[in-house]
Amino acid sequence: MTEPLSAIFQRLIAATGPLSLLQYMGEANARYYASRDPLGAPAAGTATGPGMDKGGDFVTAPEISQMFGELIGLWLADIWTRAGRGHPVCYVELGPGRGTLAADALRAAKRAGLTPQVHFVESSPMLRQAQAAAVPGARWHDDLSTVPDDMPMLLVANEFLDALPVRQIVRTEAGWRERMVACEGERFFPVAGPRPMDVAVPAEWRDAEPGTILETCPGAAAVVQEAALRLAAQGGAALFIDYGHDAPRIGSTLQAVRAHRKVDPFVAPGEADLTAHVDFPTLARVAEANGARWLGTVGQGQWLRALGIDARAASLAAHAPDRAAEIGVARDRLTTDAQMGSLFKVMGLAAPDWPDGAGFDPYSPT
Numbered sequence: 001m002t003e004p005l006s007a008i009f010q011r012l013i014a015a016t017g018p019l020s021l022l023q024y025m026g027e028a029n030a031r032y033y034a035s036r037d038p039l040g041a042p043a044a045g046t047a048t049g050p051g052m053d054k055g056g057d058f059v060t061a062p063e064i065s066q067m068f069g070e071l072i073g074l075w076l077a078d079i080w081t082r083a084g085r086g087h088p089v090c091y092v093e094l095g096p097g098r099g100t101l102a103a104d105a106l107r108a109a110k111r112a113g114l115t116p117q118v119h120f121v122e123s124s125p126m127l128r129q130a131q132a133a134a135v136p137g138a139r140w141h142d143d144l145s146t147v148p149d150d151m152p153m154l155l156v157a158n159e160f161l162d163a164l165p166v167r168q169i170v171r172t173e174a175g176w177r178e179r180m181v182a183c184e185g186e187r188f189f190p191v192a193g194p195r196p197m198d199v200a201v202p203a204e205w206r207d208a209e210p211g212t213i214l215e216t217c218p219g220a221a222a223v224v225q226e227a228a229l230r231l232a233a234q235g236g237a238a239l240f241i242d243y244g245h246d247a248p249r250i251g252s253t254l255q256a257v258r259a260h261r262k263v264d265p266f267v268a269p270g271e272a273d274l275t276a277h278v279d280f281p282t283l284a285r286v287a288e289a290n291g292a293r294w295l296g297t298v299g300q301g302q303w304l305r306a307l308g309i310d311a312r313a314a315s316l317a318a319h320a321p322d323r324a325a326e327i328g329v330a331r332d333r334l335t336t337d338a339q340m341g342s343l344f345k346v347m348g349l350a351a352p353d354w355p356d357g358a359g360f361d362p363y364s365p366t
């Protein structure tokens with residue numbers, strides 16, 4: 001048996017003092033994803049919310065319905081077609097989970113004549129195995145640096161950025177400090193670190209109320225920066241899909257999910273999925289500053305409707321009348337505001353000389 005991460009953290013904190021939240025979250029998720037398949041299958045027919053799913057810790061859009069990956073595949077084929085149908089081209093997915101999205105997207109793209117090389121960035125050996133079964137011929141990478149740099153890249157990342165560790169700073173009576181994690185016995189809890197962090201705080205927040213928290217995700221910014229540099233140099237387009245906000249905000253969005261329930265992120269590190277909301281406005285600025293074109297950031301529901309999810313659902317239901325209700329439930333789950341439709345957002349990027357992407361027109365019907 002591997003030693004529980006909580007025991008390792010306790011020793012480390014006893015020896016060297018509190019850990020930064022960034023390190024705590026990074027190590028916890030590395031352990032979490034390396035040791036299990038976290039994705040639970042939705043309960044057939046009746047799943048209407050996270051609590052109704054069977055197994056696993058959480059459910060993602062591609063596991064809810066094949067329509068999600070198919071529409072992503074068609075989006076990629078469409079922009080690639082309008083960019084001139086160049087070959088070779090590669091499909092790159094960050095954190096592909098079970099490989100379901102890639103399998104659905106590549107099947108739909110193939111019907112439109114797009115048959116790219118497939119490259120996956122995945123840290124979990126267990127999930128790599130599931131991905132190999134779903135997508136024969138895929139190749140794996142630890143990060144983007146080894147993905148081919150001599151052809152256009154069609155990049156997809158669904159619920160990847162939210163798993164990357166965040167740094168938080170908190171306003172104390174004595175000024176801004178990094179948020180750290182301390183422990184007492186088996187109990188972990190956040191504390192303010194000793195080093196002043198005031199220079200890292202934008203002027204308008206310097207004198208915020210004590211207790212105010214600012215959160216950033218250096219890993220997400222680094223990934224989007226690298227993707228943008230690649231798009232500018234190689235051509236291509238990217239879709240980042242995740243939950244998050246589309247206006248700047250303050251406060252902690254750190255949360256932990258286990259068995260489809262929110263749990264305390266400071267209990268049993270490595271045993272629950274730790275996530276934070278994605279800061280889309282910052283990432284759009286990072287992409288543009290690094291040479292990519294920001295196509296837009298829109299709600300997942302609006303984007304899927306613009307791409308024709310209603311017609312796709314109707315056609316699937318016509319072919320399988322006994323599954324019509326289930327297909328309707330899945331479509332609603334992906335698109336309605338009460339479920340995943342507006343909290344989840346789709347951010348599109350493209351090379352400067354690539355065309356606009358479908359679904360990002362703010363005037364398209366919603």
Ligand code: SAH
Pocket residue numbers: 029033039060061062063094095096097098101121122123124127142157158159160163164
């Ligand atoms: N995209 C999938 C899975 C989302 S879960 C879906 O929508 O179903 C997050 C995925 O990112 C998992 O595959 C996980 O193993 C992977 N992952 C998390 N942190 C990672 C990191 N730092 N490097 C590479 N992969 C990572």
